[in-house]
Every structure is written in C-alpha cells, then in structure tokens.
C-alpha cells in the first residue's frame with residue numbers, strides 16, 4: 521500500500537485565472553515522513569486541503585491508502601477522510617467546549633475504523649498520546665479546549681490526528697506559534713508518534729531547520745508546475 525499518490529493534479533480556485541496547483545507526481549510510501557517547504561501563497565495549504573478531501577478534485581488525481589479521494593462523494597468522503605487521514609492545521613479546529621480528552625477521542629466517535637484501531641480502551645490510548653505529547657497532567661486533559669494555551673492546543677490536535685492510527689497525517693504549519701526549542705521537540709515527538717502508529721506524515725513549514733526530522737524534503741516550487 522502507498523499512503524499517498526498525487527498524479528496529474530490540476531486545481532483552480534473558482535474565479536482564479538491560473539491554476540493554483542499543477543502537480544505531475546507526489547508519492548509517500550507507508551510510514552514515510554516528508555517535509556514540504558515553499559514560499560507563502562504558493563499553494564501548500566491548498567494541496568493539503570485537496571488531499572484531505574476539503575476541496576473537490578478530479579477522480580484519479582489523489583489516492584490515499586490506494587483509494588481514490590476524487591471518486592468519493594458527500595458524506596462518504598467525510599467518512600473516508602476520518603477513517604484514513606489525521607489533520608493538524610494552523611487553526612486547530614478543536615471543539616472549544618469539549619475537554620482536551622474528548623477532542624482527542626472525536627475521530628473514534630466518527631470512524632469505526634479509527635475506534636477499532638485505538639485499542640480496547642480508546643480513552644486510555646488518548647491519555648497515553650496526550651501524556652507522550654507532553655500533556656501528562658490529568659487536570660489539563662479535562663480542561664475545555666478554549667482554556668488551553670496555543671502550544672497545548674497544538675499537542676491536543678496532534679494527539680487527535682494520531683489516535684486510531686490513520687494511514688496519513690497532514691500537518692500545516694502546526695508549530696507556527698512555538699519558540700525554536702519547543703518547535704524541534706514537538707516535531708521530534710510527532711515524527712516518533714507517526715512511526716509508532718505506522719502513519720505517513722506530510723508536514724508543511726517555512727522553517728527549514730525542521731527538515732532534519734524527516735525522511736526527505738520536497739521543494740513546493742519544484743513539485744508544483746503551475747508557474748512553469
């Protein structure tokens with residue numbers, strides 16, 4: 521199985537004259553960790569949204585876990601996304617009034633596959649993930665998400681992405697609010713947790729100092745031929 525295959529993807533935002541994305545080929549093996557870098561506004565977040573099924577793509581252009589994202593529609597696409605993909609985005613999309621622990625468990629509520637892969641005790645697995653990501657204090661796990669610092673919310677979002685071992689984790693600048701030392705520690709933990717879960721990781725950042733935590737780096741301007 522391949523975690524991700526992007527082939528001949530062309531994507532235009534409505535109203536835009538030029539293609540934002542024109543990507544001949546991008547492939548991630550199972551468990552592979554890839555660092556994607558490139559200038560602001562070049563289309564990195566758009567690519568992650570397309571892979572995550574947030575925006576529409578043509579059939580055959582994007583396969584996640586060997587399944588064609590563009591051939592799945594409506595509610596089935598939402599289920600497919602939760603089943604196979606964990607997302608950590610710049611805006612963390614935590615449900616503010618749920619506790620940290622409840623937020624981590626959300627994918628197990630929406631996906632039978634993720635619940636089945638979270639072990640006999642999903643709440644215990646969620647606590648272990650929070651613990652390993654540096655939120656070991658039980659008082660923090662029971663706090664509502666909006667009561668947490670940005671750095672703590674990033675860790676909760678990472679634990680939520682990892683629970684139930686999805687095939688692919690998409691991370692879009694998840695360390696933008698952290699200082700240098702905290703960034704490196706977070707990425708190191710995320711990379712280790714992905715290895716533990718057997719999940720591939722596609723991680724977007726401007727900060728090239730983080731590239732050493734990954735199997736390889738990809739320059740978005742080389743990958744994307746929209747300007748060629």
Ligand SMILES: Nc1ncnc2c1ncn2[C@@H]1O[C@H](COP(=O)(O)OP(=O)(O)OP(=O)(O)O)[C@@H](O)[C@H]1O
Pocket residue numbers: 533534540558559560561562563564565566567
């Ligand atoms: N929802 C949208 N509707 C229309 N155009 C959009 C939308 N989102 C992004 N774009 C446009 O698509 C282009 C690529 O934006 P995108 O956010 O993917 O870049 P990026 O490389 O992730 O940038 P950054 O590093 O600053 O986050 C930009 O020109 C942007 O204006």
